[in-house]
Amino acid sequence: MHTPPFCPNPDCRHHHHHTRTRAEKARVGTWFWRKGLRHTACAGSHQRYQCIACKRFFTERTFSIDYRVHRTVSYRDLIRDISSRVSLAATHRNRGISPAIRRNRVGRLARNCIALHAECRPYLTTPEDLIADGFVSLEVSQYYPCNLHILIGKDSEYLFAMDHVTIRRTGRMSPRQKIRQAEVEAVYRPAPDGIITSFTRILHSMAWLVLQWEPEDPVQLITDNKKEYPDAISRCEEAHRLLSDQSLGWRHISSNHHRGPGGPMFAMDNFDRELRKDMAAYVRETVTFRRNVQNAMESVQVYRMYHNFLKPYRVRGEASAKRWQRAGLPAKLVKRRLKTLCVRRAFLSHYPDIPEEDLRVWKRHLYTPGQLKQQLPWQYIVA
Incomplete structure (x- = not known):
């Protein structure tokens, strides 16, 4: 069963849970709840979670490089x-x-x-x-x-x-x-x-x-x-x-x-x-x-x-x-x-x-000459 490594909320105290020692993790205990499944046409069903501290909802796909995509592409082919x-x-x-x-x-x-x-x-x-x-x-x-x-x-x-x-x-x-x-x-x-x-x-x-x-x-x-x-x-x-x-x-x-x-x-x-x-x-x-x-x-x-x-x-x-x-x-x-x-x-x-x-x-701060508007980063980029 998949276990989330940390809370994806950068302002949560469990955001760096993956860097804690085994003793610290045992002292903290369970920091999330399982909240059913979420189904997408691209990735099928995957587990949904909620952080106990900040109440943020997320899924196991939140930690994937293909987070919030509707089509998978081979990254090794791109390389x-x-x-x-x-x-x-x-x-x-x-x-x-x-x-x-x-x-x-x-x-x-x-x-x-x-x-x-x-x-x-x-x-x-x-x-x-x-x-x-x-x-x-x-x-x-x-x-x-x-x-x-x-x-x-x-x-x-x-x-x-x-x-x-x-x-x-x-x-x-x-x-x-x-x-x-x-x-x-x-x-x-x-x-x-x-x-x-x-x-x-x-x-x-x-x-x-x-x-x-x-x-x-x-x-x-x-x-x-x-x-x-x-x-x-x-x-x-x-x-x-x-x-x-x-x-x-x-x-x-x-x-x-x-x-x-x-x-x-x-x-x-x-x-x-x-x-x-x-x-x-x-x-x-x-x-x-x-x-x-x-x-x-x-x-x-x-x-x-x-x-x-x-x-x-x-x-x-x-x-x-x-x-x-x-x-x-x-x-x-x-x-x-x-x-x-x-x-x-x-x-x-x-x-x-x-x-x-x-x-x-x-952060997508590079400017293209002649560009009419700045390229603002998506929220998940700077998280």
């Missing part, structure tokens, strides 16, 4: 499509689903992937040098380029953090293109300090890692010579303090430096190549670029999970090794979480330490 350069239209045709269903299911899967990374974050205890760089692509149109700031381990190639920012189009343009750019920027003009703000969020995650590691030797932060990076470090007090204490070193690499295997930024270059190879939206000269920033970043979060936990570190040689193993994560934790990744629903209130860049994706 396979996202990481295999399958376009959105091809996914709709092959899976027989509508665009709205796909967006909804990828969003649910992305939040579970964010929760997976947040739960594994405290167990990242293997110090290594870090590489930070930006991945440039476009979304909505060529007049709205985007920059994905990425923090990756030099040795493990584990993707620690990722943040999105929309930037202005630069470079040579024809007179007609300049007129068109003025028209689109009259609707929405990216913030002039967007790169600095975005990279500052990455630096906060980097500083958190270094403080957790407490390494004997200074951790090296490897970046290129982008002019906005010094301003971002001056904004991040933790990173500035680590540099002053010599717990962190900052190494600048020229864009003309060797980029092949053995190069100082090879891990980042290799991830850029894999992202363009595996995701249809980021292939060069693609016509399948994303029209919605929020949906694009949810797909990227799913690919981040695939890169860190499912994809082999190398095709040859260490075929069985994964990047989470090289980052030092405990196998028992990872295997347990991967087993429930496509089954259990993640609750935001159970993950108070989610980094800001991931929290923006979870």
Whole structure:
């Protein structure tokens, strides 16, 4: 018989019942009543409950990733499509689903992937040098380029953090293109300090890692010579303090430096190549670029999970090794979480330490240029 792990009400005292010890659970006793069955055409009959403390009604399906859906979709097929350069239209045709269903299911899967990374974050205890760089692509149109700031381990190639920012189009343009750019920027003009703000969020995650590691030797932060990076470090007090204490070193690499295997930024270059190879939206000269920033970043979060936990570190040689193993994560934790990744629903209130860049994706705070109204999160997303 199914037993609910906790009360889904974030304001209830039994909301964190699953974290209590066996003695605490015995002292609390029964905290819910069984209230018959609820029948749905999609999932059939399932048990209904009521919390004794807050009187909230819920069912066993409340804890499922398919909570409040009317049609089931294979999440493993979605992971396979996202990481295999399958376009959105091809996914709709092959899976027989509508665009709205796909967006909804990828969003649910992305939040579970964010929760997976947040739960594994405290167990990242293997110090290594870090590489930070930006991945440039476009979304909505060529007049709205985007920059994905990425923090990756030099040795493990584990993707620690990722943040999105929309930037202005630069470079040579024809007179007609300049007129068109003025028209689109009259609707929405990216913030002039967007790169600095975005990279500052990455630096906060980097500083958190270094403080957790407490390494004997200074951790090296490897970046290129982008002019906005010094301003971002001056904004991040933790990173500035680590540099002053010599717990962190900052190494600048020229864009003309060797980029092949053995190069100082090879891990980042290799991830850029894999992202363009595996995701249809980021292939060069693609016509399948994303029209919605929020949906694009949810797909990227799913690919981040695939890169860190499912994809082999190398095709040859260490075929069985994964990047989470090289980052030092405990196998028992990872295997347990991967087993429930496509089954259990993640609750935001159970993950108070989610980094800001991931929290923006979870709460659907990313703005699409030209969007007429803000995408408000559904109530069950922020529960």
